[in-house]
Amino acid sequence: MTSTFERYQRIAPLYDLLDLPFEYGRYRKIRPLLFQGLSGLILDAGVGTGRNFPFYPVGAEVVGIDLSPAMLARAERRRAQAAAAVDLRQMDVTRLAFSRHTFDAAVATFLFCVLADELQVPALRELARVVKPGGPVRLLEYTRPRGALRRALTKIWEPWVFWAYGAGFDRRTEEHAVAAGLEILESRFVVDDLIKIIAARAPA
Numbered sequence: 215m216t217s218t219f220e221r222y223q224r225i226a227p228l229y230d231l232l233d234l235p236f237e238y239g240r241y242r243k244i245r246p247l248l249f250q251g252l253s254g255l256i257l258d259a260g261v262g263t264g265r266n267f268p269f270y271p272v273g274a275e276v277v278g279i280d281l282s283p284a285m286l287a288r289a290e291r292r293r294a295q296a297a298a299a300v301d302l303r304q305m306d307v308t309r310l311a312f313s314r315h316t317f318d319a320a321v322a323t324f325l326f327c328v329l330a331d332e333l334q335v336p337a338l339r340e341l342a343r344v345v346k347p348g349g350p351v352r353l354l355e356y357t358r359p360r361g362a363l364r365r366a367l368t369k370i371w372e373p374w375v376f377w378a379y380g381a382g383f384d385r386r387t388e389e390h391a392v393a394a395g396l397e398i399l400e401s402r403f404v405v406d407d408l409i410k411i412i413a414a415r416a417p418a
């Protein structure tokens with residue numbers, strides 16, 4: 215079976231192109247919401263090709279980590295779009311090489327819909343560990359819609375999304391966040407009943 219590492223090494227050259235309609239149709243409007251009020255040292259987990267770069271807060275320092283060197287190489291080329299200082303590193307979110315309480319905040323966009331169920335709590339525990347006590351942890355994630363039509367469409371779309379990205383619509387990230395010791399502050403849909411922002415806080 216193809217691993218997440220292999221998948222993203224394979225898809226990296228095409229990633230931005232394949233995602234273009236979604237990036238401009240959906241994501242560009244909602245990415246800035248994730249960074250509102252953040253400052254200092256921020257972790258962007260699963261940074262991918264650097265699509266969050268234009269929305270990093272001015273003057274912040276951001277460490278972007280990703281499993282895939284090929285995705286990071288694409289991000290490297292986008293570095294100039296960031297108003298923050300950016301440090302890119304290859305790392306697994308379930309085993310972060312940072313001391314506890316290193317970051318003022320952590321964000322992850324469309325990472326947890328990619329992570330298998332058994333990796334969700336370990337990854338969220340790592341975010342809870344490396345963020346300062348009470349600091350913000352914010353996630354942007356796909357969910358399975360409730361409406362019959364959208365639900366049916368995601369079922370049709372899902373095999374392709376899994377083949378290409380290893381992503382699913384059925385992750386229970388909110389539940390896992392609580393299990394990992396994060397306190398959920400807000401969970402709200404930002405695109406229909408399909409994409410959610412989950413705002414949490416690291417344990418005090």
Ligand SMILES: C[S@@+](CC[C@H](N)C(=O)[O-])C[C@H]1O[C@@H](n2cnc3c(N)ncnc32)[C@H](O)[C@@H]1O
Nearest residue numbers: 222260261262265280281282285306307323324
């Ligand atoms: C769907 S992409 C999202 C990329 C980017 N955050 C965005 O919003 O466009 C998911 C990213 O998570 C990375 N990833 C998957 N599993 C990971 C892991 N265990 N640790 C770190 N990054 C991981 C993939 O390599 C990929 O770049």
